[in-house]
Every structure is written in structure tokens, then in C-alpha cells.
Amino acid sequence: MEKRQELYAGKAKSVHATDDPDRLVLTFRDDTSAFDGERMESLARKGMVNNRFNAFIMETLQAAGIPTHFDRRLSDTESLVKKLEMIPVECVVRNIAAGGLVKRLGAEEGQALDPPTFELFLKNDALHDPMINESLAETFGWATPEQLAEMKALTFRVNGVLKELFAEGGLLLVDYKLEFGLFQGKIVLGDEFSPDGCRLWDARTREKLDKDRFRQGLGGVIEAYEEVGRRIGISFD
Numbered sequence: 614m615e616k617r618q619e620l621y622a623g624k625a626k627s628v629h630a631t632d633d634p635d636r637l638v639l640t641f642r643d644d645t646s647a648f649d650g651e652r653m654e655s656l657a658r659k660g661m662v663n664n665r666f667n668a669f670i671m672e673t674l675q676a677a678g679i680p681t682h683f684d685r686r687l688s689d690t691e692s693l694v695k696k697l698e699m700i701p702v703e704c705v706v707r708n709i710a711a712g713g714l715v716k717r718l719g720a721e722e723g724q725a726l727d728p729p730t731f732e733l734f735l736k737n738d739a740l741h742d743p744m745i746n747e748s749l750a751e752t753f754g755w756a757t758p759e760q761l762a763e764m765k766a767l768t769f770r771v772n773g774v775l776k777e778l779f780a781e782g783g784l785l786l787v788d789y790k791l792e793f794g795l796f797q798g799k800i801v802l803g804d805e806f807s808p809d810g811c812r813l814w815d816a817r818t819r820e821k822l823d824k825d826r827f828r829q830g831l832g833g834v835i836e837a838y839e840e841v842g843r844r845i846g847i848s849f850d
């Protein structure tokens with residue numbers, strides 16, 4: 614496999630073509646953004662930590678029967694993935710109220726959400742990723758009703774697998790965002806799963822161990838990511 618030209622540089626990852634038209638290389642950079650890219654900082658080791666974190670989670674999900682784009686980790690910061698036609702819709706599940714839900718609906722941070730909620734957001738930086746729904750996605754052609762149903766079912770299956778995995782490490786999976794795409798006509802989990810795109814709290818103390826440490830200027834961001842990783846069996850050496 615040969616890495617070829619850069620196709621896209623996002624806020625945290627770069628995407629390169631390869632000599633295989635069906636494969637891409639994702640490079641996890643140290644760049645960290647919050648508030649729609651308003652705040653950008655480079656956090657040493659983040660690329661390596663998130664690449665390893667994501668590889669472990671994608672392999673866990675794949676083993677649980679959830680189709681993912683992940684092929685293999687190529688280096689500390691690079692992974693080989695299937696090239697997907699991305700669906701521009703982000704799927705968010707929440708088990709506990711935090712972040713946007715607290716702001717929007719006045720829920721109390723830390724309130725248990727039973728049953729867990731499911732929300733859709735349009736992936737569009739210029740519009741600040743607005744919240745959408747199934748009807749809007751269908752009408753504007755972002756995803757078909759069948760695709761949306763499949764994405765919702767897969768997002769909840771991921772919840773079952775990961776809530777348990779993190780619980781074994783003494784962690785609460787508060788909420789998370791997933792992105793899906795099409796590979797040979799089938800819905801496949803794409804992008805990444807790392808503490809950049811989810812909330813994880815210590816189950817006993819409720820200490821925040823995710824990107825909220827960066828958003829809220831709490832410090833110890835990467836140390837927290839590594840702590841979470843170690844608790845679920847990931848080695849960063």
C-alpha cells in the first residue's frame with residue numbers, strides 16, 4: 614500500500630489517497646479544535662493517542678458485528694480505512710445530559726437519560742452543524758429513510774457495546790457522535806471514535822476525562838485520554 618496525495622485536511626485529521634482506489638489513509642494530527650474551530654491548539658501526543666484509541670474501539674466494534682471502515686493501524690498516527698462516500702449527518706446518542714442538551718433544553722448536567730436520546734446534526738461547518746431531523750434529511754437528500762433507520766440502529770448497537778466496555782474501566786459513556794458512509798452500497802461506520810467526539814466521566818467521581826477538559830480549560834487533556842485508554846486496556850507505549 615502506497616500513500617498518495619492529500620485529498621482533504623480537516624480540523625484534526627488529514628485524508629490521503631492510496632494506490633488502492635477503495636482505501637484511504639487517515640492521519641491523526643495533534644491539532645485540537647473547539648467551538649467550530651474558533652479555538653485551535655496543538656496538544657502533543659494527541660494524534661498518536663487518538664489513532665491508537667480509535668483503532669482499539671473500531672476493532673472492538675467490528676468484533677461485535679458492527680461494520681466499520683477500519684482496516685489496520687499503519688503507524689503511530691496513521692490508519693488505513695475503506696474509502697466511504699460519507700453521509701453528511703452526525704448521529705449523537707446521549708445516556709446522561711451534558712453539553713448542548715443542557716444548554717438547549719435546560720436539562721440538569723448529569724441527569725440520567727432513560728431511554729437514551731438520539732439526535733441528528735448536519736455536518737456543515739459554515740452553518741455550525743445545525744440540529745436536523747429525519748424529515749429534513751430525506752427532503753434535502755442528505756440520507757434516505759432506510760439509511761437513517763440503519764444508522765440509528767447501528768448507533769444504538771454501538772451504545773450497547775461501548776457502555777459495557779467503558780463501565781468495566783469504571784467509566785460512564787455520557788454521549789458520543791458517530792459518522793457513517795457508504796461502501797459498496799452498504800452503511801459502514803466511518804471517521805473516528807475517540808475522547809474528541811464523546812464524553813467520558815469517571816463513574817465514581819464524575820471527573821471529566823474527555824474533550825470537555827479542552828473546551829473548559831481544565832488542563833490535563835491528553836493525560837485524561839491516556840487514562841481512559843489504559844482503563845480499557847489500550848497501551849500507548
Ligand code: ATP
Nearest residue numbers: 623624625626628682694695696697699792803804
Ligand atoms: P469535524 O471535526 O466537524 O468532524 P473535519 O472535516 O474538520 O470536521 P476531521 O476529522 O479533521 O474533521 O477530518 C476527517 C474527514 O474525513 C471528515 O470530514 C470525515 O467525515 C472524513 N472521513 C472519515 N472517514 C472517512 C472514510 N472512511 N472515507 C471518506 N472520508 C472519511
Ligand code: TYD
Nearest residue numbers: 711712713714734742788789790810811812
Ligand atoms: P453536543 O453536546 O451536542 O455538543 P457540544 O459538545 O458542542 O456541547 O455533543 C454531543 C456529543 O457529540 C459530544 O460528546 C461531542 C460530540 N459531537 C462532536 O464530536 N461533533 C459534533 O459535530 C457534534 C454535533 C457532537
